[in-house]
Amino acid sequence: MIVCLCHRVSDRDIRREAAAGCTSFDELQDELRVATSCGACHDCAREIFDAHAGPRCPAQQRRAQEAAALAA
Numbered sequence: 001m002i003v004c005l006c007h008r009v010s011d012r013d014i015r016r017e018a019a020a021g022c023t024s025f026d027e028l029q030d031e032l033r034v035a036t037s038c039g040a041c042h043d044c045a046r047e048i049f050d051a052h053a054g055p056r057c058p059a060q061q062r063r064a065q066e067a068a069a070l071a072a
């Protein structure tokens with residue numbers, strides 16, 4: 001599925017980068033340019049990245065904890 005129409009980035013591209021060790025969304029944006037133009041794909045791209053990122057950085061851990069607390 002294409003997530004970012006502006007830069008033709010798919011969910012598979014995002015998962016591949018996460019599996020390759022990309023640990024921050026900023027790094028993902030530098031690598032793929034996802035969510036760097038119109039921004040319409042930002043939330044979807046971030047959700048896919050957060051679900052597949054490897055060792056999480058402190059900011060990702062905090063967001064995951066906050067999301068879990070809101071869901072409870």
Ligand code: FES
Pocket residue numbers: 003004005006007034035036037038039040041042
């Ligand atoms: S759809 Fe991704 S930046 Fe526009």
